[in-house]
Amino acid sequence: xxxxxxxxxxxxxMANEVCQAKHVLxxxxxxxxxxxxxxxxxxARLLKHCVETLDNANGHTAEVVAKWPAKEQQxxxxxxxxxxxxxxxxxxxxAARNLADLHQMMKRGCGIVCIHYxxxxxxxxxxxxxxxxxxxxxxxxxxxPGSVHHVSYARIFEKARxxxxxxxxxxxxxxxxxxxxxxxxxNNYFGPDDNKPAPNxxxxxxxxxxxxxxxxxxxxxxxxxxxxxxxxxxxxPHFYKNWANKDFRTFVLNGIVWTAGIAVPKNxxxxxxxxxxxxxxxxxxxx
Numbered sequence: 601x602x603x604x605x606x607x608x609x610x611x612x613x614m615a616n617e618v619c620q621a622k623h624v625l626x627x628x629x630x631x632x633x634x635x636x637x638x639x640x641x642x643x644a645r646l647l648k649h650c651v652e653t654l655d656n657a658n659g660h661t662a663e664v665v666a667k668w669p670a671k672e673q674q675x676x677x678x679x680x681x682x683x684x685x686x687x688x689x690x691x692x693x694x695a696a697r698n699l700a701d702l703h704q705m706m707k708r709g710c711g712i713v714c715i716h717y718x719x720x721x722x723x724x725x726x727x728x729x730x731x732x733x734x735x736x737x738x739x740x741x742x743x744x745p746g747s748v749h750h751v752s753y754a755r756i757f758e759k760a761r762x763x764x765x766x767x768x769x770x771x772x773x774x775x776x777x778x779x780x781x782x783x784x785x786x787n788n789y790f791g792p793d794d795n796k797p798a799p800n801x802x803x804x805x806x807x808x809x810x811x812x813x814x815x816x817x818x819x820x821x822x823x824x825x826x827x828x829x830x831x832x833x834x835x836x837p838h839f840y841k842n843w844a845n846k847d848f849r850t851f852v853l854n855g856i857v858w859t860a861g862i863a864v865p866k867n868x869x870x871x872x873x874x875x876x877x878x879x880x881x882x883x884x885x886x887x
Contacts, residue, residue: 629684636886679711711859739823773867
């Protein structure tokens, strides 16, 4: 009888842990792209809407900031999502302070997500051999052209085929291979060991590119860190309108909720999206 009661109590504790409300902090850095491309502010508003209205993972909150967050905002976050022209922590004033703040957030197990160009680090952001905290926090990054240690590439493909790997990772739940016009970065950087991902890094999706010399490029990955925190990087979308793609959107939202410590539903998160104009982009269609 006592054993049965213990099992019931453990079940209740586990249910409470799964259902505990989480908070997603979305940070938008500087952006210099034209209408319809990147649209990081509109994309951030879209992600906030989706996180707060998920059909099968509800009760969670999100906020969007376009400057470096205050201490109380940092402390409240269960995961932090970045959008912008390269990694925003290095683009806002006082990069050393920003990275120190993130170090404290990661140390307590906060998640981190970088989307498209926010996965990028410039030559001046890294050491001559490519060291940067983002490599450990997120598992890899886009080495901006001009870097000495490694050079990734950015190129728009009319029909980029995004293929999930054979991994059983929760982020892969509920979405299938899709084809989209976009700019999935190639030759992304995963470390000095012949660019092989660390053992705690999982490659989630690949794209066979470029057409004239195709090879499997890792375009999304995640990491389970020793500090109990989690990281997720995905090198899309270049075009704002691609948020309307349900498979792509499920992929990204799965990554966000997973890094926040939210259980990813068996069939992936279910989001309902209004018209993309709702989130006030400069343009939905690229110009």
